[in-house]
Amino acid sequence: MQELVDAAGPTLRVVSTISVGHEHIDLKVTAERNIQVGYTPDILTDAVADSAVMLALMASRRAGQSYSFVKDNQWPSFHWTPFAFCGPQLSTTSFSPTRTVGFLGFGRIAHAVVKRVAAFGITHCIYTPRPGAADQSVRDTQLRDAHGLVSVTPVDLPTLARESDVLFVLAPGGSATRHIINAEFLRQMRATSVLVNNGRGSIVDSAALARALAEGWIWGAGLDVVDEEPQVGPEHPLVREPRCVVLPHIGSAASETRAEMATLTARNVLAGVMGEPLPVAIQ
Known part of the structure; x- marks a missing residue:
C-alpha cells in the first residue's frame, strides 16, 4: 500500500475497494496522507446469505462427492443402496423435529441467513x-418472532460448538478471531454437524478442520474462504477431503450484486475526486 500511495503522489485523494473487507488497505497510510477510503458494505448481504445456505446444503447432502461421482463416470457401474450418498437433512422432520443453527458473527448477513433457513x-x-457487546435481547426477540423460531439465544463458544447442527462462520478477520475455530472447538461439535465459512479464511484452522473431517468429528464443511487462499489446489488438505466443498471466494458473485458494488465503487471515487464526502466511507 505504501508503494502504491508513493507512486500515485500527493494528488491521490481517494481509494475505494469493491468489497466489504478492507484488510488489503493500510488505513494508517491513507489517514496519514488524508486519503478518503470507500468500500461497499450492505449491498452484498443477500448474495452472501444465499451462498451460505447453498454451502450448507451442498456439504450436508454430499453434493461435492455426488457430482464427482457422475463427472468421473462412476454412475453406470453403481449399485444403488437405500442409504447411498445420504447426509443429514437441513430441514426438520418427524424423526428430527428440532434444528439449531449457530452463528459466529451475528450481523446483517447472519440475520439474512436466519430469514432463509x-x-x-x-x-x-x-x-x-x-x-463487550450491548444486550440484544429486544433484537433477538424481534428476530425470533419475525421468523417463527422457538428461540434466538446468545451463548458461549463451547455451547456454540456443542449445540449447532449447522454453524455459519460470518465473523470478521483479524487477530481476535484467527483460528478461533480450532481442534479444541471442532472436537466439541457433533458428528452430524456441518460447518460453513463465508467470513474469513483465517478464522478456521485448516489443518484442524481437515483432521476433523477425516476422523469424523463433524459431518462436513462448506467453505467460500480458506486461510491459505488463493494458494488452494488439488493437494490442499481440505480439497482432498470428500465431505468438504471449497469455493473460490464467490459469496458476492451474483451479477446484480457485483453491478451494484461496482456502481458504488465508482460513486465513491467520483465523490473523492470532487472533494466531496464519500457515499460509503471507512471511518
Missing part, C-alpha cells in the same frame, strides 16, 4: 456475541 423449519438460533 427459517423456511426449512429451523427451530433454534444461537450465536456468540462480541466481547
Whole structure:
C-alpha cells in the first residue's frame, strides 16, 4: 500500500475497494496522507446469505462427492443402496423435529441467513456475541418472532460448538478471531454437524478442520474462504477431503450484486475526486 500511495503522489485523494473487507488497505497510510477510503458494505448481504445456505446444503447432502461421482463416470457401474450418498437433512422432520443453527458473527448477513433457513423449519438460533457487546435481547426477540423460531439465544463458544447442527462462520478477520475455530472447538461439535465459512479464511484452522473431517468429528464443511487462499489446489488438505466443498471466494458473485458494488465503487471515487464526502466511507 505504501508503494502504491508513493507512486500515485500527493494528488491521490481517494481509494475505494469493491468489497466489504478492507484488510488489503493500510488505513494508517491513507489517514496519514488524508486519503478518503470507500468500500461497499450492505449491498452484498443477500448474495452472501444465499451462498451460505447453498454451502450448507451442498456439504450436508454430499453434493461435492455426488457430482464427482457422475463427472468421473462412476454412475453406470453403481449399485444403488437405500442409504447411498445420504447426509443429514437441513430441514426438520418427524424423526428430527428440532434444528439449531449457530452463528459466529451475528450481523446483517447472519440475520439474512436466519430469514432463509427459517423456511426449512429451523427451530433454534444461537450465536456468540462480541466481547463487550450491548444486550440484544429486544433484537433477538424481534428476530425470533419475525421468523417463527422457538428461540434466538446468545451463548458461549463451547455451547456454540456443542449445540449447532449447522454453524455459519460470518465473523470478521483479524487477530481476535484467527483460528478461533480450532481442534479444541471442532472436537466439541457433533458428528452430524456441518460447518460453513463465508467470513474469513483465517478464522478456521485448516489443518484442524481437515483432521476433523477425516476422523469424523463433524459431518462436513462448506467453505467460500480458506486461510491459505488463493494458494488452494488439488493437494490442499481440505480439497482432498470428500465431505468438504471449497469455493473460490464467490459469496458476492451474483451479477446484480457485483453491478451494484461496482456502481458504488465508482460513486465513491467520483465523490473523492470532487472533494466531496464519500457515499460509503471507512471511518
